[in-house]
Amino acid sequence: MLATGGERGNARLVECRQPGAHDRGIFYATFCRRAGMAPVCSNPKHEITTVSLTADDVRKVARLARLGLDEGAIAEYATQLSSILDVVDHLETADTDNVEPMSHPLDLTARLRPDVAQATVDREAFQAIAPDTAEGLYRVPKVIE
Amino acid sequence: MNWEAVIGLEVHIQLATQSKIFSSAPTAYGAEPNTQANAVDVAMPGVLPVINEQVIRMATLFGLAINADIAPRSVFARKHYFYPDLPKGYQISQFELPIVANGHLDITVGEGATKRIGITRAHLEEDAGKSLHDVFDRATGIDLNRAGTPLVECVSEPEISSAAEAAAYARKLHSLVTYLGICDGNMQEGSFRVDANVSVRPVGSAEFGTRTETKNVNSFRFLEKAIEYEIERQIDVIEGGGKIVQETRLFDPTTGETRSMRSKEEAHDYRYFPDPDLLPVAIDAAFIEAARAELPELPGAKAERFEAEYGLSTADAAALTASRVWADYFEATVAAAGADKAKLGKPASNWINTELAGVLNRDGLSIGEAPVSAAQLGGLIARVDDNTISGKIAKQVFDALVAGEGESADAIIEAKGLKQITDSGAIESFVDEAIANNPDQVQQYLDGKTKVVGFLVGQVMKASKGKANPKEVNQMMVEKLNAMA
């Protein structure tokens, strides 16, 4: 997967409508959104349509997230996630130079816990709700290393 | 072509805390499966991590000991991958802002030469659980007792050039963390785990070769063997026209070889991001100074002091200070032997490095399990020092202590009647007896073969069952023989 642009530039996944004009019909076009530019094909005469997310991208993230999807679902999610990304792309309009990332609503630092062990593990209660256990172990299909 | 190795080590140091890094479950080794994994460790829904203060303190101590920068603000991040012994589907680790960075460790290479190995970073993270593949026929069992155990991952610069240097670095690091009391150092139980990144390149080349990562090395000897094997293997592959594959390899102690670990390893995309359940850890100057005040004397400083205070050789001082337990044993021994450190240091060092080490080695014991306590050994050395017994008798007493035949050297000397004979009247009668019983040797002496005096003294020692003071015997024997001339 290619990266989208940084703070100023932007890249957009586009599909060239000119049949057979490129090795890959879908590629990234870089452009400057802040300057009011729109993405264009390397040959500006070619008409393009923008795509945010391909079925391949969906396959990759579904794999990362261990979601087993069939092809129908992949296509549907590609369309939906693309339209969500279209909304998200609005972020590009914001000038965030010199803005610190905010990972937490309150600018606090960690409170530390004293190192005191508490033996409060109720294995029986925990494993009563487990799908498969034996000899105190959680079981999964054999992993071959 | 001449090749050189480029080696970097990643060492996982398990911190010796009471409770886990983000939960209050105990960290003891060897408990019944899943009895030390609480709701946080099992990653039940809705539970949350809370940072253990001791972990931060220990990491700070470590950073100070390797002369590193302690980050005033460090951040825990989530590293995502799916594996059954990783209950949350992510490991809480540190990524962009580790707690410790830019340190170094000086190792001894060859006689007296030192080399500085840079330490890029040391970050905190939680350990995973254990996958047990041999318990069930068709299933893998998951034990989460280890999940959440605090680790420091210490990453060296690729500045190590040989298997021997790698082992020296690992030993030095091991010695350091046990000195600091932040790790129990037990390699068999996985408290100190070393992964070796190894590549080779033509001597003088500025570019790095493709590296492999060798895991599962649980002793220094294996580390050295694994790296030696890996260097040879890589050179063979390249010289045979092949290419090194960047991969994870596993060391097999039975064959002494490394082998490729995964055939269909998926490309990882860990999707690190700051853990929103945890706030940044702030370490202020006061915290660092409090940690600095707690820093124990470290091996280098201790070795220098041993040379100065106890009159030890550099080699002896280095050997004794390699482990804090050995160094403590040594100091306790000298203290028990008497007040004169400069005089008693050398014999104590000799006893520990030869006799005691021999026994420990023979019986496969650690210094902590020594059958002779420092107080007992010190008591023995004191009796040699004040001439109560000879060195030879001392060995007998030592063996008796090892065998548990007495509470102290004094008790054994008393019980066995080993006290040295220093009474000159008693010695004189032994000497006279020896002269009377060995006329031939006496004649030889009188003929100028003065070396034979050793034999005659030996007869006295034999007759006195070794208890006569050999120095006095020698002196009296020579006087008497000369008087006969």
Add this chain to the structure above:
Amino acid sequence: MMHERSIAELIAARAAGEFSAADITAAYLDRIDTHADTLNALITRTDAAARERAAALDARADGALAGLPIIHKDIFCTKGVKTSCASRMLDNFIAPYNATVVERLHAAGTVTLGKANMDEFAMGSSNENSFYGAVKNPWNLDFVPGGSSGGSAAAVAAGLAPAATGTDTGGSIRQPAAFCGVTGIKPTYGRVSRYGMIAFASSLDQGGCFARSAEDCAHVLTAMAGFDERDSTSVERDVPDYASQLTGDISGLTIGLPREYFAEGLEAGSREVIDAAIDQMKALGANVVEIDMPHTDLAVSTYYVIAPAEASSNLARFDGVRYGYRCADPVDLDDLYTRSRAEGFGPEVQRRIMMGAYVLSAGYYDAYYLKAQKTRRLIAGDFHDAFAKVDLIAAPVTQAPAFPIGEKADDPVAMYLNDVYTLPASLAGVPGMSVPAGFVDGLPVGLQLIAPWFEEGRLLNAAHSYQQATDWHTRRPPGFE
């Protein structure tokens, strides 16, 4: 009628011996019998345990809320009781511990009547994303109650309980409160413990409550809120008795109206209701000024990066290994993971998990996640600037009242845009409320009030003052009187 009484009245009447905790519980269980199925508001009922608990409280009453029936959103872990998060993934999950919120309310003497339906893992704005089916709006059964705490809001609106807990990540308390015509408060981030509250987006999730009035909310929130050493993001700060801060006086208070919340998009009918509510606040002596919150338009895109990113990570633990749903007969580990998760999670949850994995993945992190963290600071900055000038912010909760079930179900983007007025306060972590302010075509409209960090007392007092002068909050949906 029992369910007409305020929380303070219920507690007082019981203390005076007018009736027992058992009577109160029985009366509410009757209402649940009559109405809960119509609304599909509850996933689990705990009638027997509730009766037992009420009887025990009658034997030995203690706690500020002794005998008060309550319904918990099914996102809060309840020991020994199914805690499903409205997901097939946790349909078989009997929590082995209580959430801190549940514990605190229990300690105050509440009686749990059941677990409220919700959007699966709190992802949704309509309560249509529940494994247990959509919740219906008591004001019109063809309309959504809002989400994700739709079951809680509908239950309080229909008088099935005097109060219910909820959680708000991007509006999940305020929006359903508005749609159902009840009072709901989302406190400051860190005010209420998240321990045992199943995580959706950790840096945004905040527990709160629903009740009929601000005064009732004040009683419940006082018991819920407070520091918890098991939650690292919980704030060590004393909790005032919020009820004692309800002076009913807001004269001299300066209320800011952000122009961005009254721009294009706000429907005319709702606008009229909000304008009237603001006029009422003026009549009560508040000064009203217009303010600018220029980064408001970034909230939707910021939120839909940060929330899915955190969600994709938080939901990685649901893997079919230690608890929850496991697919039938997995052939290998990979099959176990991919099928358990594909079968266990509904489509909206899957969408957000993938969206989150995407924005965190190699090459995209800076452009999406890091960028969104920066725009989040800009949005929080708007609140800092605003609260330098005003004491409180007033705005609509939504652009329009509740919409028909099914209308936006196939259009995630339309659904997301629905949250535009509630997201900014969530991103900034400030407390917010929805207060019933009128109706459009028989559907309730909520007024949103937002206060500075930790000023829940001021927030509740403003709402209380408004409710002293109006009766919108006392209206009951037809058929649920």
